[in-house]
Amino acid sequence: MRLSPDGNKIAYMVAIKRPNQSGTAIALHDLSNNKRSYLAFTDDKEYRFSDLVWANNQYLLVDVVYPQLRKGLLVNEYRLLKLNVINKKMTGTLSASFLNDLHYVPNVQSVILDLLPNEPDHFLIEIGGRMYNAEPSVVKISLKDGEREQYVQMPYEDVRGWLTDQQGNVRIATARNKDEYTIYQVPANNKSIKDFTKLWSYQAFSEDVITPLGFAKNPNILYVQAYHQGYLAVFKVDLSSNDKQLQLVQDANKRDLTGKMRYSNKIGDYVGKGNTYWHPQAKAFKQELDSALPNLRNRIISSSLDENRYVLYSTSDTNAGVYFLGDKTTGSLSKIANKYNELKPSLMAEKQKLSYQARDGLKIDAYLTLPLGDKQKNLPTVIFPHGGPISFDNDDFDYWTQFFANRGYAVFQMNFRGSYGYGYDFMHQGIQAWGQSMQDDVEDGTRWLIKQGIADPQKICIVGSSYGGYAALMGTVKTPDLYQCAISFAGISDIEKLVKSHKKFIGYEIAKKQIGEDRNQLWDNSPLKYVDKITTPILLIHGDKDRSVKIEQSEDMFQALQSADKQVNYLPLPDANHYLSNAQDRLKAFQAMEDFLRQYL
Known part of the structure; x- marks a missing residue:
């Protein structure tokens, strides 16, 4: 809206x-x-x-x-x-x-x-x-x-993006050469790279990263994102100063400060990032909204230029989302629409935030969703690692989790190392760790859930999409006796082929740095290599218009599994993309997953 x-x-x-x-x-x-x-x-x-x-x-x-x-x-x-x-x-x-x-x-x-x-x-x-x-x-x-x-006119071949100030002038250029980023201050005449002023330079995935976010109304004040004590925070810098010293504006107390920057035309400055506000006036108004709508995560997603009217989106693990129209002049808040009319809160299951220790002692945050009903132990369970992999799960509503819980399965989601939001060290442990320590975190979470008596050890399926689909396939390779089935939607079976597929795109060097470039090691961590060892029944689903993960990743896996006489089902979705944007594609995919889970769990 x-x-x-x-x-x-x-x-x-x-x-x-x-x-x-x-x-x-x-x-x-x-x-x-x-x-x-x-x-x-x-x-x-x-x-x-x-x-x-x-x-x-x-x-x-x-x-x-x-x-x-x-x-x-x-x-x-x-x-x-x-x-x-x-x-x-x-x-x-x-x-x-x-x-x-x-x-x-x-x-x-x-x-x-x-x-x-x-x-x-x-x-x-x-x-x-x-x-x-x-x-x-x-x-x-x-x-x-x-x-x-x-x-x-700014003829510089390495520039990947620009940033304007509040007066509409182009002021910042972000350039990248292979895996090195450079931030430039753009001169007023905008004519030559020789006149650009180099502000900062850093390597991709390093702790020196500095990302320009936006200008205050004062065209000399630039907000940036950088690490503070190992966690992403917001700083501001006076570009007219000699030292360009970063001044801390807001951190998130041992977490990365995530979300989009929030600018207020009325105040004439940035007032927050994501759902965190630092300007007193904006912070007080957010507290009023949270008091009016407790137990919901409330986000202003749009507002008029004078900010008197605004659209509020409120959601939670058990609320699929509702839109409100707010009016500051009258102090009113009126409902506009539900995001999903038929998904009543009474049908939704709560997410519990938990944590467990990985085998090396690292703390892993996780979310457990139990199906409605009295039974809370020895449940058929879906292990559901997220995609990305530099992403994260939280306690917001998500339709995959609620669907599985509605069908009677416990759902376990973990923010394995490499997930976003937990600081530099945690994220960096996931670099070039596909099939290794990241996969171990998923396995350790599954075994912890069994030990707690929540998961029935004879009724566990690992399910994922994109990187999560890779983790599902790799789970059948590394721990063949742990899962009774696996579902991979748009998953990766050959990570060597995945990296190679970036070769003609500008992100190739970044892909190599994040995933790896040693072809032997990439192949060693690819599920496709170990088809002969797989004993777990597998369901593959993939859209043939997927531009993020090519359908060949599932086709190759299916052909290899079928040739090896393994238990495999394959559902190609004509014209479907990586995100199941079409409603009919979602219905086909979820019907197939429901049938598969019923058969094996």
Whole structure:
């Protein structure tokens, strides 16, 4: 949901399911007359709406994603369309003359750099193709005709991203050469890399990382993210000073401070990050919201330019999510809609936060979800490691967990080493540790759950998607007697092939540093190598339009298992992506998982 700058309209994406029509619509709720209307629709089979944002009170900018084959490579194409909410016409944001002037057509054309609130008829984008060796350039685009108003000429081939100040001026360039990042201060004339001022440089996945986050209203004050006592925190730095000293703004008390930065137009400064606020006024208002809606995780996801009206999204482990419209002038908070109408809180199971010790003594946080009912011991259990792997599980609602719990299974999720949010040392222990210590953490969690008497040792299935799918497959290799079945959705079976698949992309050096580049070691930690040793029944599910993990990862595993006469089921999903964005794909996948779990647990 997105609130218009004047606070009078709410635009949102909504699932449509009718006898002859299924997909996603962009809808509009006019608060002035309480009327709702549909503006655009996609069946989600090829084209998918991934995001929307108000450019001004008349136009929505819509990010559209679709799969494409480029020179034999499977990629996602991203396009930015403008949607007139008055006449419901949707057109491209870039003019034909602009696109014709590019040296090549970049697959990513939807990165909004700055909406330019002081120039509501223009916005800035980052886009490649302007110069042969520079990716990307910054361009100012007219909403009226899609023509470029100006190029911000910054010919430097290693730049990967830019940052503007609150006045709309390009001020920061982030460059990367292989696995080394450099942060530059951009000069006012924007003409030559020679005039750029180097601020910081660091290696990927090092403790020296400094990430620019945004400028205060004062154009000399830059907020950055860096490590403080081993954990990510927010600092500010005065770029006009000689020493560029980092000053701590906020940390998270022995945790990484995560989430998006929160800027207040009214206050004229950043006031928080994620759900943590440091400005007294913003902090006090957040406390009021939490008092009004206790036992929920409350997040302001959109607000009017004057911040008098806002959309609040509230959720918890047992609440699938509800949207509220807030009005500061009246002090009111009114419900707009549930995220999932049919998922009643009474159907949901609570998540318990637990912890256990890995074999080397490292503390691992975990979440246990028990099915509703009186039985809490000796349960059929789903071990559910997360994807990423630099990601994390928390006590928010997630539909995978609630589905399994609803079908009578205990669900155990662990933040194994390498997970995000636990500081530098914890994250770094997951670098190049696929199939090794990270996998041991999953095994140790499973054995701990058995020892506690919660999991029936004869009824345990390991399930995961993406990296979690890899962990599920690797679990059948390293601990064949621990799991009675395994489910891998979009999982990796050959990590040597995974790293190699990045070779023609700009993230290749990062992939090698994160996962590894020793081909022998990568193959040694690939489930595909050990097919002959696998005795566990396996279900593979994969979308053939997956651009994050190629479907060949599951196809190769299926063919090898089938040739070795192993117990394996395979469900390829035509036109499905890595995220099961299409509702019909989700239903097929979850029906297959339910049938498989019923058979083996």
